Amino acid sequence: MSTIILLWENFGPMHDDRVRALVRACGGKARIVGLELFGKSDTYAWDNEAGDDFEKITLFPGQSHSLSRTLKIAAVIVRHCRALNADQVFLCHYELPAILLAACMLRLLGMKVYAMGDAKFDAYKRHLWREVGKSFFFLPYVGALSNEVRSKDYLRFLGIKAGRIAAPYNTISIDRLRRLSGTVPAPNGAAFADRHFTIVARFVREKNLEMALEAYAIYCRAADAPRQLHLCGSGELEPLLRQKVEELGLRDLVEFRGFLQSDGIAQALGTTLALILPSVQETFGFVVIEAQAMGLPVLVSENCGSRDTLVRTGVNGFVIEPDNPNGLAFFMSLLGRDEALWQRMCVSASSFAEKGDVDRFAEAVMTLVADF
Template sequence: MSAIAFVWDNYGPMHVDRCQAVASGRAEPVIGIEFFSKSSVYDWKTESGAAFEKVTLFSGGGWKDTGAWAMAKGIVSVCRARDARHVFLCHYEQPGIFLAAILLRLLGRRVFAMGCSKFDDQPRKAWREALKSLFFLPYHGAISSGIRSADYMRFLGIPAGMVATEYNTLSIERIRRLSGKAVAPEGTAFAERHFTIIARLVPKKNLFMALDAYAHYRERTAQPRPLHICGSGPLEADLRTRIAELGLQELVILRGFIQTAEISSVLGDTLAMLLPSIEEQFGNVVIEAQAMGVPVILSDNCGARDRLIRGGVNGFIIEPDNPEGLAYFMALLDGDETLWRRFAEAAAARSVRGDVANFLGAVSALMN
């Protein structure tokens, strides 16, 4: 029987979730192909799953250290050896991926792109978008995330009927199991919950604005809840300096990078998660938060808001340059348990939209 192959640079928990879902929901064998044994972006532990076979092409290195031909040859060799007739590829912009997509199509395979970029992620230039559309020519279709991402895939040349959703998905069951805590509004008491940010400490996450918003929130509140920031990155020293300048050392806790199980546990104690990013293709942490029934306050730049967040129902949507607005919504949820419980119930109910069952559905829609 022919196989299905999924290609990512490195396999973290989210990639395993998706392959496991497809392997469990379809008859074909599933092959997971990763380029590198370690992620160049995240400090997660690379993972495998019992339901699919994972192949690592290179033990180390990164995009700049590995030639395009070596990448393409590695992908094609695995797909031919495992008789993968349907191949789903991420990182379309990499020359090695582009070359692999062309070769696989010439060999009679059906190739599909995976991604969550949106037109509004950054300023666009016509010549660059025209060039980018050439990279999509080998693909039969694509899996995207949400309304804006699907529109962007169509803009780049994928036929409307061959763009499926949802790409950004996680196992809701896994997150809840790892947490070991009840889904909100049950579990940790309302009064004992804190605010949480889960993000890399990089400029696009807009963390200095979040600190300013927290300072405004503290001024509004007699007993402010702590803010836990989970993540690592180059801005850590500058963030510590800003926290000290605002006098927030006793209230803002930098926890560093934590693995998935601990993230799930932290979310089990969270009142609301904050994601005020300037640029955010999607935001998988929104799925993790909703899995635990946690309302989310996020910027309108985040792709996750398209399908997962309903303003005033299970979260709030803000502008990324509006710390006063973020502070207002923080104080609102902090001071009204009835409102928070209603939001938490709505967040948990909508979490099914981020479950890996939707990725399986997208794969099946493109294959059928």
């Protein structure tokens, strides 16, 4: 029996979703194993599930990432892949020296190695010499899992052949989210008049939340009865954002809900009018799929990778410029008062959500491994 291994630094709910989907897709014809390097994440405070319904191994339990252990991390990855008799190994975090070293060693041992990632060329300012050097990191890989359009183009630029790139990579379980929400997708469920705007993001500069608050203040000044704005997340900028709310006179309209696990996010989106994601730097934006799973229009910046295949302006949301608070405020006002438009967009959003479902990820993996 063939053994397929998928490795991430730390498993969150979306990683569990993807492994489970691949197990279902294989139907017992291949052994699927999830490897996580560390038992906790330095970036996200998500709950780490036991993974009882699929094979999951934590290489360094109770620890988080450390660059000082490059050789040890690579050696442990290779040792486990050999012990599991892996044929195909999918590795995330290609930029880490430990992953590069492990990928090279696995190839030398005869295993097929694939990269997984959502990077795109316009994520931030690029420098030619760094990009040339980065292409070296992809030499061990026979293929890759990525996202459509910009992410695929970037991988081709770095040397992966177009025919060896499958998509989508960033996916979650639509069914799980809807069950966790405790309600039904919009436009059903909560009444139009009772819904609020929601932002789900880490409180860091890249998410552009100060601009979002400025846009919300513009919207509030123009609205007779402005809807609330819920901020779901945490991070280093929380004191600054709270101060900004006070300065803009929005204390009674903005609710800070803290970091939410999957069930909390699903429930928050279940009473939301539209999701806002105004990032200046966003490789993808998982929350767009979560919002669409709950039938919500999205207001996203053009920088978000998810807009390539999931967002169509005027159909299931609007794409904005990240430096244009007036534009964001305009679309908030439009959705906030036009129920017929909102309902049409809700129906479309639900149909687009299927593009980000984990079954699509499983199909992409099977496409790659079937070529060998």
